[in-house]
Amino acid sequence: MTTPRVRFAPSPTGYLHVGGARTALFNWLFARHSGGTHILRIEDTDRERSTAEHTKVILDGLSWLGISWDEGPYFQGEYASRHRADAERLLAAGKAYRCFCTREELDAQRSQADASGMGFRYDRRCYRLAAVEVAARVSAGTPSTIRFLLDDEEIAWNDAVHGRISFQGRDLDDFVILRSDHTAIYNLAVVSDDIDMGITHVIRGDDHISNTPKQIALYRAFGYNPPVFAHVPMILGSDGKKLSKRHGATAVGDYQEQGIFPAAMRNFLALMGWSPGGDREIMTEPELVRLFTLEGIQKKAAVFDTTKLEWMNGQYLSALPASELLQPVRRQLARMGIGDSRDLAPLIDSVKARSRTILHVAEQVAVRLDPSRSSPDAKGEALVRKMGAAFSGNLSLAGAALEGLQAGEWNAGRLLETLRALAESNGLKLGDVMQPIRVALTGSTVSEPVNELLEVVGRDNSLNRISETARRLGGGVSAA
RNA sequence: GGCGCUAUCGUCUAGGGGACUAGGACGGGGCCCUCUCAAGGCCCAAACACGGGUUCGAAUCCCGUUAGCGCUACCA
Numbered sequence: 001m002t003t004p005r006v007r008f009a010p011s012p013t014g015y016l017h018v019g020g021a022r023t024a025l026f027n028w029l030f031a032r033h034s035g036g037t038h039i040l041r042i043e044d045t046d047r048e049r050s051t052a053e054h055t056k057v058i059l060d061g062l063s064w065l066g067i068s069w070d071e072g073p074y075f076q077g078e079y080a081s082r083h084r085a086d087a088e089r090l091l092a093a094g095k096a097y098r099c100f101c102t103r104e105e106l107d108a109q110r111s112q113a114d115a116s117g118m119g120f121r122y123d124r125r126c127y128r129l130a131a132v133e134v135a136a137r138v139s140a141g142t143p144s145t146i147r148f149l150l151d152d153e154e155i156a157w158n159d160a161v162h163g164r165i166s167f168q169g170r171d172l173d174d175f176v177i178l179r180s181d182h183t184a185i186y187n188l189a190v191v192s193d194d195i196d197m198g199i200t201h202v203i204r205g206d207d208h209i210s211n212t213p214k215q216i217a218l219y220r221a222f223g224y225n226p227p228v229f230a231h232v233p234m235i236l237g238s239d240g241k242k243l244s245k246r247h248g249a250t251a252v253g254d255y256q257e258q259g260i261f262p263a264a265m266r267n268f269l270a271l272m273g274w275s276p277g278g279d280r281e282i283m284t285e286p287e288l289v290r291l292f293t294l295e296g297i298q299k300k301a302a303v304f305d306t307t308k309l310e311w312m313n314g315q316y317l318s319a320l321p322a323s324e325l326l327q328p329v330r331r332q333l334a335r336m337g338i339g340d341s342r343d344l345a346p347l348i349d350s351v352k353a354r355s356r357t358i359l360h361v362a363e364q365v366a367v368r369l370d371p372s373r374s375s376p377d378a379k380g381e382a383l384v385r386k387m388g389a390a391f392s393g394n395l396s397l398a399g400a401a402l403e404g405l406q407a408g409e410w411n412a413g414r415l416l417e418t419l420r421a422l423a424e425s426n427g428l429k430l431g432d433v434m435q436p437i438r439v440a441l442t443g444s445t446v447s448e449p450v451n452e453l454l455e456v457v458g459r460d461n462s463l464n465r466i467s468e469t470a471r472r473l474g475g476g477v478s479a480a
Numbered sequence: 481g482g483c484g485c486u487a488u489c490g491u492c493u494a495g496g497g498g499a500c501u502a503g504g505a506c507g508g509g510g511c512c513c514u515c516u517c518a519a520g521g522c523c524c525a526a527a528c529a530c531g532g533g534u535u536c537g538a539a540u541c542c543c544g545u546u547a548g549c550g551c552u553a554c555c556a
Contacts, residue, residue, distance in 0.1 A: 011556045046555055103554065110553090119482040119552075145554050162485070171483050172552095179554040186556050210484060210551040233486080240548070268492095271505095275493055279504045298493080301549065305491050308506040318519085353519045360518095379516090419515085434515035446517040 004036030004200045008062075008069070009076075009190070011043040012054035015251035016061035018304060019205060019235040019243060022269045026232055027203050028067045029270065029292040039197060040072035045189055047077075061252040065262050065269075066285070071197075076189055079196070083184030086192045086222070087146045087177050095221045096177060098134055098144040099126040122147070122174050146178040148188075148218065155213040160201070160230035160294040167213040175214055187211055191218040199227050203294075206231035230294050233273045234301040243304060255309075259332060259358025264313040273298045282315055314356035322348040325361065332362035340369060350448045350456045367442055368457050371465040374443035383439055384473060387432075392474035395436040398422060399466040402454070410459040415451040440469040 008024040010016070031038035040062070044050040059073065090096035099122075101109075106122075113120035127149065129137075138144070150173065156166035177188035184192065194202065209231050219226040237247035249255060255265055267283055275298065276283070276291040283291065317325075322345040329348055333340060344365060351364040367374045376384070384391050401422045405414060423430045434450040441462065447453050454462050 009556090013556070043556065049555080099554090101554095106554085114481085121482095121552095143554095165484075167483075176554050181554080183554090185554070190556090205550095206485065207550050208556095211556095213484095231485085234549075236549085238491085242549080271492065273492095278494065281492090281505060300486055302493090303491060305506070308492065311506055314518090354517065356518080383516095416515095423515090429515080431515045438516065444517090448517090448519090450515060 002200065004031065004034045005039065005198050006031050006036060006201045006203055007039040007041050007072075007194070007197065007199055008067075009041045009043050009204075010058050011046060011049075012051060012058060013046060013049040014054060015253060016058045017243070017250055018252060018255075018269065018272075020058075021061060021065060021067075021252045021265075022235060022272050023203065023205055023232060024062055024067050025065065025266060025269050026274065026292075026297070028069075029289055030201065030203060030294065031070070032289045033292045036200075037070045038068070039074070039199070040069035041074045041076060041193065041197070042072075043076045043186075043189070045076050045080075045184060045186070050077075057251075057253065061256075064256055065252065065266050067266075074193075074197075076193060079189070079193060080183055082196065083189050083192050084178060084182050087184065087188060090148065090177070090221055091146055093221075094149075096146050096148050097127045097174075098129075098138070099147045099176070100129075100137055100142055100144045101126060124174060127174070143180040145176045145180050147174045148177050148214070148221070150174050150214075150217055155216050157212065157216060157226065157229055159209075160228055161233075161297045162206075162209075162231060162299060165209065165212070167210075169213075169217075172213060172217075177218075187214050187218065191215050191222070194227060195219070195222060195224050201228045201230060201294075203230045203232060206233055230297065232297055233299060235272055236301050236303045238303060238305070240303065247304070249306070257359075259328070259360065259362070260309065260313050261316045261358075264309070264316040267316075268309045268312050272302045272304065282312070310356040317352055317355060317357070317361070320352075322346075322352065325352065325358070328358045329362050329365060332358055333366060336362065336366060338366050338369065342369065347456055350452055354446070354448070364442075368453070371441045371457060371461055372468075374441065376439065376443040379445040380439040380443050383435055383445055387436065389474075390432070391436050391439075392470045394428065394433050395440060395466055395470040396474065397426065398433050398437055399463060399470060402466070403463060405459070407459050410455060412449075412451045412455045415454050416449075419451065437466065440466050
């Protein structure tokens with residue numbers, strides 16, 4: 001068996017979608033697993049919608065995900081002359097014919113067919129034109145497309161994920177392969193390029209299943225054996241509909257911004273429509289490559305579950321030491337307009353267990369760098385309301401006790417001792433003194449243990465914030 | 481409408497005739513830990529779409545129904 005050659009062939013008419021990224025990932029995993037070649041081909045033949053910016057975004061997205069390619073990127077638009085020559089070769093061989101029907105005529109025929117409840121099929125009126133008539137129109141300069149003459153025969157293939165799929169030629173149409181401006185239509189361009197590039201396996205979304213018989217017919221007409229087709233299931237939004245902007249973040253760039261790790265995204269995407277069998281979920285890149293097979297691909301469409309993605313990202317997050325998080329966290333902080341001079345590692349360590357994304361880590365680090373950046377959330381406000389005057393009262397008490405600690409004593413151990421003693425001597429539960437501090441410093445009722453929080457925020461920042469908050473909420477009345 | 485694809489917990493999935501009182505993960509609920517928690521530990525609820533076959537035996541094989549999705553362009 002020759003080594004596989006696969007391609008990822010996005011059209012640069014939009015951003016790199018998670019569905020496209022998943023298809024790219026499968027192609028890449030298959031190539032790496034089998035020692036094959038991964039080719040990147042940009043299908044830019046839709047000139048109206050294709051842009052260089054989209055191409056760049058797609059390339060950047062793939063790089064971010066760690067998906068590489070061995071050949072390319074090739075640009076389909078550069079092969080226009082081969083496409084045209086191939087179409088004309090089919091025309092000369094009598095396997096295609098010129099069609100002079102205009103778009104308007106076709107539209108009229110289509111709507112008529114719709115109105116009568118019949119499915120539209122091109123009636124081959126131009127195929128029946130006499131040769132002299134065709135020649136006359138051509139020399140008169142009448143624009144024409146080239147249509148493929150589709151035989152009525154069974155077209156079937158053994159799909160690597162679905163098994164045998166078959167269509168009848170009579171259910172298909174004599175489809176256009178070359179536009180009147182001599183540029184190729186998708187199905188022709190794909191087959192022409194895949195033959196030219198020696199593609200052995202076509203791994204793509206299953207929305208292409210109905211294109212496949214047309215493409216196989218083209219392979220037959222050109223005298224080539226079709227490649228192996230593997231149609232991977234769609235990725236759906238939470239409502240079971242095709243993923244779109246309505247579903248929120250759908251571009252891989254969105255997840256990059258949210259602080260999702262490429263490794264986590266890759267791991268998660270690999271599990272959308274593929275399973276290694278058994279219970280494995282968190283897998284390293286080499287494991288993914290080793291385990292990946294076309295047989296493990298699912299037939300059923302998968303719903304993209306952001307919550308589980310974030311959970312998985314959290315798994316990667318907690319497995320990574322703070323030292324490796326330094327750069328990404330700094331980047332996020334910079335985007336938030338926060339420069340820093342402090343060593344962030346201890347801050348990162350104290351918040352990463354409770355975080356799922358880098359963005360979340362950065363937000364919490366920012367608050368610990370400067371508690372005045374915090375604003376109370378719903379739970380924080382509820383606590384203030386519930387405790388009433390005791391909130392600021394206990395806070396002042398704590399502030400006074402904490403002030404007794406010198407800078408050299410400001411560590412988690414001493415802080416805990418101090419707070420415990422304070423609670424005991426005032427007949428308070430530990431939580432009654434801890435929670436107000438937590439809310440004052442973070443705005444929330446959730447954080448690392450308060451003594452650790454105090455240590456990480458530092459003596460001056462902590463004390464300032466505590467007295468400030470006590471004063472503000474105490475309405476100027478000292479509770480002491 | 482026509483053609484095609486698909487159908488296991490809410491979601492991602494394991495399962496390829498007996499090992500299934502259907503397993504894992506996310507999410508949900510509860511308990512423990514505890515100053516709080518989105519962290520950790522333990523526990524619970526939750527699914528084979530429906531109907532026919534085949535078989536000693538069906539989540540697994542076949543057929544039909546239903547539902548969902550895709551395609552049906554001089555888009556890709």
